[in-house]
Amino acid sequence: MYAIVETGGKQYQVEEGRYVDVELLGGEKDSKVVFDKVVMIVDGAKSKVGKPYVKGALIEGSVVKHDKDKKIIVYKQRPKKGYRKKQGHRQQFTRVMIGKIKTAAAKETKEVAAE
Numbered sequence: 001m002y003a004i005v006e007t008g009g010k011q012y013q014v015e016e017g018r019y020v021d022v023e024l025l026g027g028e029k030d031s032k033v034v035f036d037k038v039v040m041i042v043d044g045a046k047s048k049v050g051k052p053y054v055k056g057a058l059i060e061g062s063v064v065k066h067d068k069d070k071k072i073i074v075y076k077q078r079p080k081k082g083y084r085k086k087q088g089h090r091q092q093f094t095r096v097m098i099g100k101i102k103t104a105a106a107k108e109t110k111e112v113a114a115e
Contacts, residue, residue, distance in 0.1 A: 003101050004040040005059050011039060014098045019064060025094040027063050033096055035059040041103055048103070056104025064095040 002015045008023025014035075025033060038057035041048045048054050068090040076085040 001041070001043045001101055003038055003042070003057070003059055005035045006037040006039055006053075007035055014059060014061075014101070016098055016101055019095050019097045021069075021093045021095050023094070024066065024092040025063065025096070027094075029063055029065060031063050033061045033063060035061070041101065054103070058100075058102045059098060060100045060102065061096040061098045064097050066092065066094050068092050 002013055004011055005014055006012075007025075010023065012020050012022060014020050027033065036053075036058055038054045038059060039050050039052065041054055041057055048057075050057075069092075071088050071090050074085075074087040074089060076087075077083060
């Protein structure tokens with residue numbers, strides 16, 4: 001089972017028990033994170049696509065660490081003008097360990113079983 005989640009203006013594919021590097025989030029190490037903007041959930045042959053998001057779906061995880069990505073070089077040059085500019089950039093990210101993928105259907109089945 002995997003899900004497509006939107007955070008930081010980007011979409012990421014997440015699975016239970018795996019980690020994902022997302023745009024920098026607030027929160028300390030080992031703090032809980034909940035993603036509620038779930039675009040799609042795929043469970044074997046069954047899949048749910050949101051319009052724009054799947055209703056009642058949540059992704060729970062915990063912050064593993066905050067870090068910086070590899071350095072990229074930004075180089076600008078104008079021909080025949082003597083203009084050269086070299087700049088480096090390291091994007092900050094948060095590594096999140098995905099715990100549970102919860103759907104609205106799973107909640108309904110638990111409520112029916114409890115009654």
